[in-house]
Amino acid sequence: MDHLDALEAESIYILREAKAKLDRLAILWSLGKDSNVVIWLCKKAFFGHVPFPVLHIDTGKKFPEMYAFRDRYAKEWGLSFIREECPPLEATDPTLPPAARSAARKTLGLKAALAKYGFEGLILGIRRDEEAIRAKERIFSPRDESGQWQLKDQPPEFWDHFMTSFPKGTHVRVHPILNWTELDVWKYTRREGIPVIELYFAKDGKRYRSLGDQDITFPVPSTADTLDAIIAELESTKIPERAGRAMDHEAEDSFERLRRAGYM
Amino acid sequence: MPHALAARPLPIVIVGHVDHGKSTFVGRLLYETGSLPEGKLEAVKASSERRGMPFEWAFVLDAMQSERDQGVTIDTTQIRFRSKLRPYLIIDAPGHKEFLKNMVTGAAKAEAALLVIDAQEGAQEQSRRHGYLLHLLGIREVAVLVNKMDLVGYSAERFGAVAEDFRAYLADLGVEPKAIVPISAREGDNLTRHSPRMPWYQGPSVLEVLDSFPYAALPVDRPLRMPVQDVYKFDQRRIIAGRLESGRLQVGDRVLFSPSNKTARIKTIEAWHVPEPPAEAVAGQSIGITLDEPIFVERGEIMSHESDPPLLTNVFKARIFWLGERPLVIGANYKLKLATTEATVVVEAIEKAIDTAELRPLPPEAIPRNAAGEVVLRSKRILALDEYRSNPRTGRFVLVEDFIPVGGGTISMEGYPDQRQLLTVRASNLTAVGHAVSRAARAARNGHKGGVLWFTGLSGAGKSTLALALERELFAKGYHVYVLDGDNIRGGLCRDLGFSPEDRAENIRRVGEVAALFADAGFIAISSFISPYRSDRQRAREAAGENFHEIYVKADLAVCEQRDPKGLYKRARKGEIKDFTGISAPYEPPENPELVVPTDELGLEDCIALLLRYVEEHFRL
Missing domain, CATH: 3.40.50.300 (P-loop containing nucleotide triphosphate hydrolases)
Incomplete structure (x- = not known):
């Protein structure tokens, strides 16, 4: 087994634990490279099937390429697809900086969707190496009745025994690729031939390393226009992945505040 | 590497x-x-x-x-x-x-x-x-x-x-x-x-x-263990999913599921989006398999090869660390998670509690937060597991209280037998032959029912003394009675057995079966063995079917050690006798015995009188 095999095996184990122990589960599909890998891993874990609804919390501000990708692969992958809209900006915490406020719409949209469908668990493609606060996450990460993350008092998690039962009214975030890196995601995408949105590839000297809303996501300088070139670029770069995500950088604790409140 | x-x-x-x-x-x-x-x-x-x-x-x-x-x-x-x-x-x-x-x-x-x-x-x-x-x-x-x-x-x-x-x-x-x-x-x-x-x-x-620092090697050379994570029915295939925690597996292998003890052969190893279907799998891989027979298997079982199965037991020792806000205490129930199985366990004993900051012993009544210790855990049902030293992945567990993991532990079976042999029914093709003479007819002729008086207690508690005295008294009163003890069992029927936990368990199993035959023949069988494990006594009870009476011959360890009629305790304390009950092996007292005979409180006469009254009441027609 090589390193990618080991990561894949761990993720499959996590997804199967989630399916065995939780009743109403959904996958959050942000249309980016990470959640595409999660959907792919589901097909690996469940022998070609994705046995959970796939939820897109739509801010209405994604790139057209992302919507085209979504509509195509929701069909091709045979997904049980759900689209939910986010509430307007006015509904968010006005003390947050502007870009974080924009991102917070997603948190509210997610909470509304959870309430509407009664999901007990949500599978997300976040990774520890993306951001220092995400590095502290658990693989099975409980959220309290108000959807908040108690990051200062997380349950212990060891020996692959996850927290799989919960008090009523709470839900759990399941993070099957938490231990992967950006580079792992691309190497796996290349090995498996997972489809990719073309925005990730360099055009006119720039490419997107991370995809979010059009107005708060910016491309970074790059000439990487193939998977091989992206992998080579990441093996040498020291620019952080979320450099192009405005909401992370407005204030020192923006991201921490977003995540405590339930941001993914 | x-x-x-x-x-x-x-x-x-x-x-x-x-x-x-x-x-x-x-x-x-x-x-x-x-x-x-x-x-x-x-x-x-x-x-x-x-x-x-x-x-x-x-x-x-x-x-x-x-x-x-x-x-x-x-x-x-x-x-x-x-x-x-x-x-x-x-x-x-x-x-x-x-x-x-x-x-x-x-x-x-x-x-x-x-x-x-x-x-x-x-x-x-x-x-x-x-x-x-x-x-x-x-x-x-x-x-x-x-x-x-x-x-x-x-x-x-x-x-x-x-x-x-x-x-x-x-x-x-x-x-x-x-x-x-x-x-x-x-x-x-x-x-x-x-x-x-x-x-x-x-x-x-x-x-x-x-x-x-070396990389930790995947345990590919240890015996095969695949805890069953789930069973899926996709596209007419019934797929058993799990991760190989150790060992390796090939299509065609005969495998055993524990604790259900079912066997089948691996028909296929299933996988999606691979160039060709795999023919084998090794430790670390998350896989799916199909079997050649439609046996019922569920999450929590451990798949192994037949030749090297996990242990089966409902009681084990563990070294644990405790993170719970409330201390771990004797008698408390926790949810045990071991590989993919979950079971309720009760803390039967705390053998040691250790302050890990000072390596100082704590009073063994509780294990407080952030301390460690050694405990005995008992589950209601049989669990498949390994000792930590032979297979860490299936020899460790987490304890959960109120949804939160509160402790972790590693398993040792020191002093406890593997119950697999006792639970495995080998001669499953035999049919019982109904006797022409009924139990009732035998009882009517004898004037009393047949049954088993199962004496259990520490060495030196007085089991044999009481058993022989009671036999004499009952015989004099016209009862058909016979004592089974070490003297007439160990020399013949169980001549092939030693004193390891497994052999002792097998010894007790045989005595249970023989006692049941005596009872069936209309006798009162008095068995006089330490029989330290609850699970063994429970099996003897099941063998007898009816009219089984567990008699707890009770005396404090200190009293027994002082009596020490055969000098055994002295030798055990010196380490000359291994696995000696009460000293270096556990004694599990009966939870609900039919009768307790406290030999450290009553004299011999009173004990016999108590027993005679009991037999008159329960056996006389």
């Missing part, structure tokens, strides 16, 4: 007492190896300035606002860096006592550990506690960093004193550190190269120590 794995980051945990400089060490190591992301150092420096705080290397790691405000790491985090040899995953664990659960969360993922100690303060409470926990978590590759050498004038003497003190503590745990390195994390001494400020130190730099 094979080249294919060279790209795998080695997970290393950094542990130690609060403020001894773990995060500072990691921050500086990242800087020294050129691993900080672009702009990170500048951003953190600017932020420190804004707050009017002096810059600390730890700030590049402590991500939470409250971590930076308080200068304390609250939860574990992970950082990657690369040496010339290979990539690393650095797990920074909090050193504050309050956050021990987070330390465990971080450390359990590691394959090696660096334990940081302040040269000024020397080893403190959490230094020792973390050392102990590393050991319990199964991390054997450990190095010690004696930090803040700049604050002790780079003194070789001070280093020697701190190093020797902690080396002695680790030796008590059975841990031999790979190296003890004097460093100054703040100044960067001895991290990636030898510091000119400590010419007296000839050992390796931290980076050299890291590069010398």
Whole structure:
């Protein structure tokens, strides 16, 4: 087994634990490279099937390429697809900086969707190496009745025994690729031939390393226009992945505040 | 190490007492190896300035606002860096006592550990506690960093004193550190190269120590274990899913599921989006299989080869660490999670409770938060498991209370038998032949019912004395009665058995069956054996079917030891007899015996009178 095999095996184990122990589960599909890998891993874990609804919390501000990708692969992958809209900006915490406020719409949209469908668990493609606060996450990460993350008092998690039962009214975030890196995601995408949105590839000297809303996501300088070139670029770069995500950088604790409140 | 794995980051945990400089060490190591992301150092420096705080290397790691405000790491985090040899995953664990659960969360993922100690303060409470926990978590590759050498004038003497003190503590745990390195994390001494400020130190730099840690090998050569995670019905295939925790598997292998004891052959190994269907699988892989027979298997069972199955038991010993806010106490129920199975267990005994900071014994009534200990756990149903030393993945477990994991433990079966042989029904093709003479007819002719008086109790409690006296009395009163004891059983029927826990269990199984035959023949069979295990007595009860009476011949261990009619206790105390009940092997007293005969309170006459009354009442027609 090589390193990618080991990561894949761990993720499959996590997804199967989630399916065995939780009743109403959904996958959050942000249309980016990470959640595409999660959907792919589901097909690996469940022998070609994705046995959970796939939820897109739509801010209405994604790139057209992302919507085209979504509509195509929701069909091709045979997904049980759900689209939910986010509430307007006015509904968010006005003390947050502007870009974080924009991102917070997603948190509210997610909470509304959870309430509407009664999901007990949500599978997300976040990774520890993306951001220092995400590095502290658990693989099975409980959220309290108000959807908040108690990051200062997380349950212990060891020996692959996850927290799989919960008090009523709470839900759990399941993070099957938490231990992967950006580079792992691309190497796996290349090995498996997972489809990719073309925005990730360099055009006119720039490419997107991370995809979010059009107005708060910016491309970074790059000439990487193939998977091989992206992998080579990441093996040498020291620019952080979320450099192009405005909401992370407005204030020192923006991201921490977003995540405590339930941001993914 | 094979080249294919060279790209795998080695997970290393950094542990130690609060403020001894773990995060500072990691921050500086990242800087020294050129691993900080672009702009990170500048951003953190600017932020420190804004707050009017002096810059600390730890700030590049402590991500939470409250971590930076308080200068304390609250939860574990992970950082990657690369040496010339290979990539690393650095797990920074909090050193504050309050956050021990987070330390465990971080450390359990590691394959090696660096334990940081302040040269000024020397080893403190959490230094020792973390050392102990590393050991319990199964991390054997450990190095010690004696930090803040700049604050002790780079003194070789001070280093020697701190190093020797902690080396002695680790030796008590059975841990031999790979190296003890004097460093100054703040100044960067001895991290990636030898510091000119400590010419007296000839050992390796931290980076050299890291590069010398081996990868943990996947247990491919241990016996096959695949805990069943789930069973899926997809596209007309019934797929059993699970991860191979150890061993290897091939299509066509005959496999056994425990504890249900069902067998079948592997028909296919299923996989999606692979060039061709796999013919074999090895430890570490998450797989799916189909079987050649439609046997019923469910989540929680362990699949193995027939020749090397897991143990079956409903009681075991464990070394545990406790994180729960409420202490672990005798009689408490917890949810046990072991591989993919879950079961309710009760704490039957606490044999030891240990303050891990001082390696000091605590009163064995409870195991408080952040302490460790040795306990006996009993489950209502039979579990398939392994001893930790023979298979860590299926020999360790987590205890859960109120949804939260509160403890972890490793299993030992010392003094307890494997119940597999006793539970496996080999002669399943026999049909019982109905006797022409009924039990009732025999009882009518004898004037009393047949049955079993099952005496159980410690050696020296008076079982044989009572059994023989009772036999004499009952015989005189016209009862058909016979005593089964070591003298007439061990010499013949069980001549092939020794005194290991398994052999003792088999001995009792045979006595149970023979007693049942005597009872069926209309006799009162009095069996006089220590029979220390509840599960064995339960089987004897099931063999007898009806009219089984468990008689607890009760005397305190101290009383029995004082009586010591055969001098056995003395020899056991000297270690001359292994697995001696009450001394080096457990005695599980009956929970609901039909009768208790307290031989340390009543004289022989009174005991016999009590027994005679009981028999008259329950056996006479």
